[in-house]
Amino acid sequence: MTTLATADDAHAWGAQLAPTLVAGDVIALCGNLGAGKTQITRGIVAGMGSHADVTSPTFTLVHEYVDGRLPVFHFDFYRMENAAEVIGIGWDEFFSEPGVIIVEWADMFPGLMPPSTRWFHIEALPDGSRRVTEGPLAK
Numbered sequence: 001m002t003t004l005a006t007a008d009d010a011h012a013w014g015a016q017l018a019p020t021l022v023a024g025d026v027i028a029l030c031g032n033l034g035a036g037k038t039q040i041t042r043g044i045v046a047g048m049g050s051h052a053d054v055t056s057p058t059f060t061l062v063h064e065y066v067d068g069r070l071p072v073f074h075f076d077f078y079r080m081e082n083a084a085e086v087i088g089i090g091w092d093e094f095f096s097e098p099g100v101i102i103v104e105w106a107d108m109f110p111g112l113m114p115p116s117t118r119w120f121h122i123e124a125l126p127d128g129s130r131r132v133t134e135g136p137l138a139k
């Protein structure tokens with residue numbers, strides 16, 4: 001469990017996670033709107049050494065950041081209707097890529113996520129800080 005007091009702390013936390021990641025890793029980021037999923041993704045992408053400007057893939061399923069140590073494929077399931085829609089966009093193809101997959105709102109379609117997925121749960125606390133917990137998705 002980690003407490004992130006500010007958005008900058010969330011970025012730094014993502015950045016320190018980046019060097020620990022290897023090709024094939026899948027990161028699920030769960031938490032309410034505004035919890036900080038994209039902010040943590042920014043940190044991970046920056047920690048890979050990418051200079052990309054990270055925004056949520058709102059109108060496309062995925063953004064690809066390929067100028068760092070490992071490619072990062074950044075998904076957001078929030079606006080997807082169902083798992084079949086995600087699969088139809090080419091979800092399976094990304095698992096043969098030597099990169100890291102990050103999925104915001106992965107808990108919407110948990111059946112799409114591989115067993116090796118690292119699940120992170122982000123919660124906003126009343127004081128504005130965020131609590132990050134790693135662990136399996138509660139059934």
Ligand SMILES: Nc1ncnc2c1ncn2[C@@H]1O[C@H](COP(=O)(O)OP(=O)(O)OP(=O)(O)O)[C@@H](O)[C@H]1O
Pocket residue numbers: 004005006007008009010031032033034035036037038039040056104128129130
């Ligand atoms: N401690 C904190 N950790 C992370 N973000 C914070 C924190 N305090 C404030 N923020 C702000 O909260 C917002 C978090 O937005 P972000 O887009 O990362 O959330 P999100 O979980 O991706 O939301 P969405 O579900 O809409 O995609 C940002 O504006 C960020 O600056």
Ligand SMILES: [Mg+2]
Pocket residue numbers: 037038039056076104
């Ligand atoms: Mg987001």
